[in-house]
Structure formats: C-alpha cells, structure tokens
Amino acid sequence: MNSSKSFVDNIVTLDFDDYNDDDENYDEENNEEGSVPINDVKYSYGTMCAIVKYSKTPTFQSLRHRYRHVKHKEQLRRIKELLLPVHDCDVRRLAMKKARGLNLPGFAASHHWLSDFKHLHHISSRKITKLVTKHYIDDREIILMLAENILIKVKEKQWKYATGHILNSDQRFQVTTIAEASKIGHIFVTATGSTELIRGEHILEMRDMAILCNIGSGQTEIDVAWLKVNATKIENLKPHVDIYHLPNGRAIILPADGRVINLSCAHGNPSFVMSNSFSNQILAQIELYTKKGHYPVGIHILPKTLDEEVAMAHLEYLGIKLDKLTVNQSAYIDVHPDGPFKPIYYRY
Incomplete structure (x- = not known):
C-alpha cells in the first residue's frame, strides 16, 4: 500500500507529555506539538489525557468550565476514542480490511510495512509504568519489592551488553554476522542446510558454556571435526549431550553431536x-x-x-x-x- 494515510486520518505519539493536572495556568492552545484537530480545535496528547482524567469525577459542566473548548459531549467522546490503545495486530487488521476494499490482493501488512507505518505516523510503543493486579492494595508492598528486585538484577547484567543489543521483543530482531554474534550469544541454532557456518574461529570467541545445535541439514553446519580435534577434554553430560572443553579455558555444549537436533535428541511422539x-x-x-x-x-x-x-x-x-x-x-x-x-x- 503506497499511502497508509488512506485509512488513518489522525494518529499521535503514545509518549506522555509532562503535564500537571493541578496547574491552572496551563494553556492547551500553546501546546500544539503532535496535536490532533477535533471540531477545528487542536489538542495535544497530554491535554487529551488530562481531559479524560478530569472527566471521570466532576460534572460535564465543570469540565466545560475548566476546558473551554470542550463544548459538547461528542467532543469528549471523540477524545476518548483517540486515546484507546491500538496494538500492532489492530493496525494490521485495519490495513488488510482497507486493502481488500481497495482491491489490493498482494498487500500483506508485513512487519516491515508496519514498522514504516509506525515511523511515518510517529507511533511509539507504550511503556508499562505501573503494576496493577487484582490484589494490588493488599500486595502493593510485595509487588513493589519484586519489581525493585527485577530492576536490580537487570542493572547488574546490563553493563555486559551494548545498547544496540538490548531490544524490545515487540520491535525487531538484530541481524548481524556470526563473527559478531559469537561474542554475545548464549545459544546458537543453525538452520540453513548449508555447510561450515560455525567454524573454529567463531567457537573460540563464544561465551563459556554456550550451546551449539543444528536443525538444518547433516552434520556440517557446525565444524564438529574441529571441535573433536582441538578440544582438551570431551565430557558426556547425558545421552546425546557433550561438553567440549577448549584450549582457552572455556567450554561448549554440543547436543546430538552436531546432527539435526529434533531428530537425534527428541524423545518421540506419544x-x-x-x-x-x-x-x-x-x-x-x-x-x-x-x-x-x-x-x-x-x-x-x-x-x-x-x-x-x-x-x-x-x-x-x-x-x-x-x-x-x-x-x-x-x-x-x-x-x-x-x-x-x-x-x-x-x-x-
């Protein structure tokens, strides 16, 4: 689809603006960055958040007095609609529906199209900033303590990784060479059907106790012959799982002797x-x-x-x-x- 604007009229970033609901001097007219027009009046995302939050307790007349441009309940309803969360699957579903209407059978709403669409319309992923559970009040202290422990553990390991290697699961995968990946990966799975993908020079760069396995073809995707010649010790951990101790002091775990792992190590179907x-x-x-x-x-x-x-x-x-x-x-x-x-x- 050449123009994603054909089915989305207005879209705004999901990042919250810094806005104080108690600030009576706040002027929504002067905060138009990323604004959305509703009935010829432009509202920023922060302003719409504040309006929706304020509308939950006072009367509509009080809301009109505080936000003078909100003159009708239809405007409030429209603002609430714009604040509904939209997930990637929703965007894909709407795009496919519109594509069918435009008779575009080849359109697939691919991952790359979705990424470009979000970039074009300045859509960013919403971050989880608050933990809410059914027993939030009773377990609040426990939840906060567990959350703090998670952050501590993440920070302890974060320094080991470059910023480019830390990705959100809903964003995209990093594509790189095996020479670079061998220095940062923990588990390596070959699945190409080719040969000599992971060689001795790559294995020497891997972390201690990294796992190598193959689901591609034969026994040639991983250089098992090099491992057997250069290992200082081969230790059988359990059937079909061996540990190869390397000259540099590290060790590599190799299941199925480098053969196709799902055929060699599976326990079979019922x-x-x-x-x-x-x-x-x-x-x-x-x-x-x-x-x-x-x-x-x-x-x-x-x-x-x-x-x-x-x-x-x-x-x-x-x-x-x-x-x-x-x-x-x-x-x-x-x-x-x-x-x-x-x-x-x-x-x-």
Whole structure:
C-alpha cells in the first residue's frame, strides 16, 4: 500500500507529555506539538489525557468550565476514542480490511510495512509504568519489592551488553554476522542446510558454556571435526549431550553431536499419535496394493473412508462410543450410514 494515510486520518505519539493536572495556568492552545484537530480545535496528547482524567469525577459542566473548548459531549467522546490503545495486530487488521476494499490482493501488512507505518505516523510503543493486579492494595508492598528486585538484577547484567543489543521483543530482531554474534550469544541454532557456518574461529570467541545445535541439514553446519580435534577434554553430560572443553579455558555444549537436533535428541511422539499415523500409512499401502491400476502415478489424498476407519479404530482407547446413523438420518444429511461422513475436500 503506497499511502497508509488512506485509512488513518489522525494518529499521535503514545509518549506522555509532562503535564500537571493541578496547574491552572496551563494553556492547551500553546501546546500544539503532535496535536490532533477535533471540531477545528487542536489538542495535544497530554491535554487529551488530562481531559479524560478530569472527566471521570466532576460534572460535564465543570469540565466545560475548566476546558473551554470542550463544548459538547461528542467532543469528549471523540477524545476518548483517540486515546484507546491500538496494538500492532489492530493496525494490521485495519490495513488488510482497507486493502481488500481497495482491491489490493498482494498487500500483506508485513512487519516491515508496519514498522514504516509506525515511523511515518510517529507511533511509539507504550511503556508499562505501573503494576496493577487484582490484589494490588493488599500486595502493593510485595509487588513493589519484586519489581525493585527485577530492576536490580537487570542493572547488574546490563553493563555486559551494548545498547544496540538490548531490544524490545515487540520491535525487531538484530541481524548481524556470526563473527559478531559469537561474542554475545548464549545459544546458537543453525538452520540453513548449508555447510561450515560455525567454524573454529567463531567457537573460540563464544561465551563459556554456550550451546551449539543444528536443525538444518547433516552434520556440517557446525565444524564438529574441529571441535573433536582441538578440544582438551570431551565430557558426556547425558545421552546425546557433550561438553567440549577448549584450549582457552572455556567450554561448549554440543547436543546430538552436531546432527539435526529434533531428530537425534527428541524423545518421540506419544504412542497414540504414532498409532494414528502408522495406521494411515499401512491402510494406504494396502489400498494401493489391492487396487492396482485404480490410482495412476502421482500424488493422491487419502480416501476419507480410510481416514475415518483409522479414527473409528481408536475410539475405544479414548472411551468414546458413537451411535450409528439410521436410514432416515443418513438420507436426511445425504451420507452413507457407514461413511464417509465428510466430503473429500474437508480437512479434519
């Protein structure tokens, strides 16, 4: 979408202005930075916050006397609407809705589009400045103490990281080279399907007890051969997890010997799940063998009759009992009494 203004008329920053509600000399007309026009009157975000806060207790007449430009309740309602929080998912939803209306099928409201849109309209993330719980009054002291402890722990570790490495989870990921990432990361997961991604020079730069694992392809994404040659000691921590002690005094944890970790270290799926999968496979093979010539070479969807046969076979294990359709019932919904009960295109 070339212009995000096509569906957003007014947007303001979510950063609060410094404003004292008790200051009677405050003049909203002189504070127009980032202002929003309502009925030809411009209000700053701080002023709108103050108006909404003041409107909770006094009468509307008192509000009109204090803020002389708020002459109608419709203006107050409009101000309250502008202060409603809008999340990233809301912006994406509105953008997609508008794109459909403009017949833009290729528009996806991507992360980059959202980032550019927020930058264009000066939208920043709102920070949590107050902890509120159901038992806020009773537990206030405990909550404040826990919050203070969290801040202390963060400050203790903060000096170890550069400012550029500390990111909000709702912002964006940092993209950098493995040479730089090896100096700051704790866990490294290769997932490219390529080779020689993490080499000896990178491993020597890593933190003590950093974790290396691979979910890409084969055993070549991490230079395991270099590790085995240069390690001063290899310690088996538990099955499929080894600690490689390096000449520089640090150690590296390597699961699955550098192989694809989800295949090498997983404990497997529950037997019930595997029973369903394997039953489908066996019935499919029997179907192909007994009906030679019925299925041409190609890709075929498993017939619904076989899918439902597998499901029926597992109902007893789950303690489930089903009534069988009567002739009238099956005729009414236009299905065979023995199934299949769903059309071929239906996905369970």
